[in-house]
Amino acid sequence: GAVVSQHPSWVICKSGTSVKIECRSLDFQATTMFWYRQFPKQSLMLMATSNEGSKATYEQGVEKDKFLINHASLTLSTLTVTSAHPEDSSFYICSATSGGAVQETQYFGPGTRLLVL
């Protein structure tokens, strides 16, 4: 149980284009999903918290108009990198919890590697 998938696993795009990344909880309903970014040889940095049916909460320094998050259902959250630039190249990872209790473990997706040329 507790499987989280991401699609695509990797994407290469031209500068200026927008890229959508999907995060799905496969065997549980995720009331909360989190989006992280990880640069090479660094730790995971939380970008935003996504609750089903409400607006995402962004961490300080993360541009909400740049990284659009939609959590339209209990099993799907999407992250759209708008007008991507080379500095947006990174490993994007989502995680999900069922949110049923205070002590909820986060289960992570396999990540999406974005390369902006």
Place this chain on the structure above:
Amino acid sequence: GQQLNQSPQSMFIQEGEDVSMNCTSSSIFNTWLWYKQDPGEGPVLLIALYKAGELTSNGRLTAQFGITRKDSFLNISASIPSDVGIYFCAGQLQGSWGKLQFGAGTQVVVTP
């Protein structure tokens, strides 16, 4: 910003040896989690700790939630080649339900 201090940064050990790493903080956490990340993959949960003083094992892995709620350690006994990877601690701050802070990671290399 990152509030967890994870050490060591890297470890080079021989197969069969034990591995120990820890995370400390000046803040109080109500959950400690240990993850392993392989290259190009997402983190995989190893052990979750929810109570101060809790000691939990998962096969050759043992982790403890420090009594002060400001630290945690992870031990790997009798290491094998597949233990290679980066190990992250993650803590959930008291009062910030759901949001995790991650340590910088410990890179483990196991030589035959």
